[in-house]
Each structure stands twice: as structure tokens, then as C-alpha cells.
Amino acid sequence: xxxxxxxxxxxxxxxxxxxxxxxxxxxxxxxxxxxxxxxxxxxxxxxxxxxxxxxxxxxxxxxxxxxxxxxxxxxxxxxxxxxxxxxxxxxxxxxxxxxxxxxxxxxxxxxxxxxxxxxxxxxxxxxxxxxxxxxxxxxxxxxxxxxxxxxxxxxxxxxxxxxxxxxxxxxxxxxxxxxxxxxxxxxxxxxxxxxxxxxxxxxxxxxxxxxxxxxxxxxxxxxxxxxxxxxxxxxxxxxxxxxxxxxxxxxxxxxxxxxxxxxxxxxxxxxxxxxxxxxxxxxxxxxxxxxxxxxxxxxxxxxxxxxxxxxxxxxxxxxxxxxxxxxxxxxxxxxxxxxxxxxxxxxxxxxxxxxxxxxxxxxxxxxxxxxxxxxxxxxxxxxxxxxxxxxx
Ligand code: NAD
Ligand code: MG
Numbered sequence: 107x108x109x110x111x112x113x114x115x116x117x118x119x120x121x122x123x124x125x126x127x128x129x130x131x132x133x134x135x136x137x138x139x140x141x142x143x144x145x146x147x148x149x150x151x152x153x154x155x156x157x158x159x160x161x162x163x164x165x166x167x168x169x170x171x172x173x174x175x176x177x178x179x180x181x182x183x184x185x186x187x188x189x190x191x192x193x194x195x196x197x198x199x200x201x202x203x204x205x206x207x208x209x210x211x212x213x214x215x216x217x218x219x220x221x222x223x224x225x226x227x228x229x230x231x232x233x234x235x236x237x238x239x240x241x242x243x244x245x246x247x248x249x250x251x252x253x254x255x256x257x258x259x260x261x262x263x264x265x266x267x268x269x270x271x272x273x274x275x276x277x278x279x280x281x282x283x284x285x286x287x288x289x290x291x292x293x294x295x296x297x298x299x300x301x302x303x304x305x306x307x308x309x310x311x312x313x314x315x316x317x318x319x320x321x322x323x324x325x326x327x328x329x330x331x332x333x334x335x336x337x338x339x340x341x342x343x344x345x346x347x348x349x350x351x352x353x354x355x356x357x358x359x360x361x362x363x364x365x366x367x368x369x370x371x372x373x374x375x376x377x378x379x380x381x382x383x384x385x386x387x388x389x390x391x392x393x394x395x396x397x398x399x400x401x402x403x404x405x406x407x408x409x410x411x412x413x414x415x416x417x418x419x420x421x422x423x424x425x426x427x428x429x430x431x432x433x434x435x436x437x438x439x440x441x442x443x444x445x446x447x448x449x450x451x452x453x454x455x456x457x458x459x460x461x462x463x464x465x466x467x468x469x470x471x472x473x474x475x476x477x478x479x480x481x482x483x484x485x486x487x488x489x490x491x492x493x494x495x496x497x498x
Contacts, residue, residue, distance in 0.1 A: 113206070125383050140196035161184065161196050196217075218235045255389055263361035268342070283363075285361060286335065288331040301456055323446045332422075346429055384397075466488050
């Protein structure tokens with residue numbers, strides 16, 4: 107068997123680390139060609155020592171020089187590159203078959219899109235790519251014939267619950283609605299006045315999943331579910347009204363599809379990102395992911411409730427942005443990234459996040475999005491606007 111050549115964008119993050127864990131269980135099946143990381147250079151050096159990729163990519167010249175020193179000391183001959191061009195370069199190398207897109211935020215869009223344009227199999231964790239540029243992104247997927255596989259657990263569950271030959275027409279597949287499950291985050295049931303005192307340490311502690319800081323805060327505000335609604339709209343060509351959100355605090359049902367005949371098909375499992383990662387890495391085959399089997403005897407119950415968009419307005423803002431279309435989802439995403447960073451840095455209260463996003467939508471939404479370049483420039487303007495508001 108020729109091993110699949112793999113580039114992992116964002117190798118040092120939680121998705122990157124979980125991907126390497128699955129890969130390490132199948133050394134005959136996967137060969138790591140490139141790893142990238144922005145910080146945590148010691149961790150990246152250790153990953154290079156262990157997986158011997160041909161390239162490692164970091165942010166800038168200073169990091170490249172530090173990493174080169176660490177690699178030389180470890181006797182590892184991985185070549186070190188840096189910068190945005192290098193990210194796109196390692197995502198499009200001829201010896202790369204699949205790209206795990208696991209950079210967080212808008213920074214993930216350019217290299218992920220480069221992988222799509224090069225016709226690679228793209229394992230998409232970076233939901234922000236689709237939120238920002240869904241229509242253009244999916245157009246590029248169709249044009250290149252790239253195979254796009256969702257890593258987000260909900261979307262991976264929906265992918266597994268749709269017919270194998272699903273080609274983007276829900277009605278033709280007999281599907282009425284897609285049902286995204288949400289854990290509700292660490293503050294489920296809290297009211298706005300209680301949320302005012304939430305600290306970053308409280309917000310990044312998710313009840314069911316260990317994740318990066320940004321997505322953990324997004325889960326706590328329910329913005330993550332909002333981003334996922336937009337992601338689902340593009341991945342599955344689902345009209346906004348065909349997407350439903352239900353809170354399911356145990357995170358055992360990862361999402362569901364409602365069919366016309368009343369059937370509801372769901373994917374269940376222990377909450378562990380190695381399941382969707384292994385699914386996408388091996389698709390259409392199945393490989394061991396190292397995940398503990400779901401133990402029904404210890405499940406105390408599966409419960410469901412409606413999302414609380416009154417105290418958690420981010421989910422409603424995302425639905426509004428999806429309905430508005432054009433640049434609105436990109437504005438939502440950029441403002442949210444700045445708001446979350448400000449919250450994590452102590453410059454904005456938790457309850458200030460939706461307000462900043464709302465203000466950015468009021469100021470910038472309503473433009474069409476003709477190109478990725480236009481979206482990136484809009485992204486920059488929104489960030490500048492939000493930073494200026496935070497400074498006053
Ligand atoms: P993380 O913060 O743990 O890791 C992010 C990775 O991106 C790191 O390797 C970091 O070095 C790199 N990075 C950050 N900024 C960068 C930049 N400007 N340029 C280049 N590289 C940069 O995040 P994560 O939890 O692994 O999430 C990664 C992506 O996967 C996010 O888009 C997130 O929404 C999505 N996702 C994560 C999970 C999860 O369980 N962690 C689940 C579903 C989707
Ligand atoms: Mg998810």
C-alpha cells in the first residue's frame with residue numbers, strides 16, 4: 107500500500123495533535139509530508155522528530171531560526187519554511203494527497219483554499235473558511251474536484267447520516283432537515299446577569315470537549331453553533347430554514363438528519379475528535395481511532411432542549427448573517443475573532459462579545475462578496491473597526 111501523503115496545517119493545536127495520534131496508529135497508511143504551527147515551537151520540533159516530515163512551516167523568520175536550531179540539536183533534517191506563501195506551498199505539494207485544515211480562524215482560509223484549488227482531499231476543521239467564503243469556497247471545490255470531508259463532529263455526523271451518493275440536493279435525497287446538536291457550553295441555563303462575571307478561565311473549560319481557546323469561547327457564547335449553522339449551509343447545500351439546532355448536553359449524538367418519511371438518522375459516539383478525524387482520513391474505509399467505545403450501560407440519559415438565544419444572542423446573530431448573505435457571515439466571523447481575543451485578553455466582558463459583533467454587522471453587512479480578495483479586505487476593515495471600538 108502506498109501511504110497517503112499528509113500535510114497538517116495547525117499541527118500543534120488540539121485537532122493537529124489528535125490527527126497525529128490517529129496517524130501514529132497507522133504508520134503504513136499515512137506519511138506526514140508537512141507540519142505547520144504558529145507558536146509552541148518545542149512541540150512542533152518534537153512532532154518533527156517523531157514524524158520526520160519533509161517540511162515544517164512557522165510564522166516568521168525568527169521562529170524559523172529557533173525551530174531550525176531545535177531540529178539540528180535533535181538530528182532531524184526537516185526543512186523549515188515560514189510565512190503565508192509557505193503554508194500554501196506545503197498544502198499543494200505533488201506528494202501531498204490530503205490536507206488537514208486545522209488552523210484556527212481566518213488565517214486558515216488562504217492555505218485551505220490553495221489545497222482545494224490543487225484538487226487535494228481536504229479534511230476541513232477550519233470552519234471559519236466556510237463561514238467567510240462559503241459560496242466561493244464550494245465553487246472552487248466543484249471546479250477542482252477536490253474531495254471535501256468535514257472534521258467538525260456535527261458535520262461529520264451529518265455526512266455519515268446522509269446517503270453515500272449525496273450530491274448536494276436535500277430534497278432529492280428525501281431529507282427534510284438537518285439537526286445540529288449543541289452541548290450548550292459551560293454556561294447552559296445561566297442568565298445574562300450571571301454571564302457578566304464570566305472569566306476566560308471559566309469560558310475555556312468545556313464540559314465535554316478539550317479544544318483550543320477560541321473555539322472553547324465560541325462554544326460558551328453559542329457562536330460556535332452559529333458558525334456551524336453557516337458551515338452546514340455550504341457543506342450540504344442546505345437552505346437556512348432546513349437547519350435546526352437542538353441542545354443535547356451529553357454530546358453523545360453528534361448530529362442528525364430528518365428524512366421525509368419520519369426517519370431520523372443520527373451518528374453517536376464517545377465525544378472524541380479522533381473519531382471524525384479517523385473517519386475523514388480513511389474515508390470510505392474505517393480505521394481504528396483509539397477511541398473508547400460508547401458504553402451504553404454508563405449513559406445516564408440523553409436529554410434535549412431548545413437553545414436559549416435570549417441570553418446567548420450569538421446564535422441568533424449568526425442565523426441573521428446567514429439570511430442576510432453577501433459579506434455578512436464574513437463580517438460576523440471577523441468581529442467575533444476580535445471580540446473573543448479581546449475577551450481572552452481581559453479587554454471585553456463575556457457579555458460584550460455579541461454587542462461588538464452586532465455593531466460590526468450594522469456597520470459593514472449588506473455588501474456582495476465578489477472575490478476572496480474582497481472578503482479578505484472586508485475582514486481587515488472589520489478588524490480595524492472592532493479594535494478602534496475596543497480602544498475607546
Ligand atoms: P488550537 O488553537 O488548538 O490550534 C490552532 C492551530 O493553528 C495551532 O497549530 C496554531 O499554531 C495554528 N495557528 C493559529 N493562528 C495561526 C496563524 N495566524 N497562522 C498560522 N497558524 C496559526 O485550535 P483547535 O481547537 O485545534 O481548532 C482548530 C480549528 O478546528 C478551528 O477552526 C476550530 O474551529 C476547528 N475545530 C476544532 C475542534 C476541536 O475539538 N478542537 C472541533 C471542531 C472544529
Ligand atoms: Mg463542532
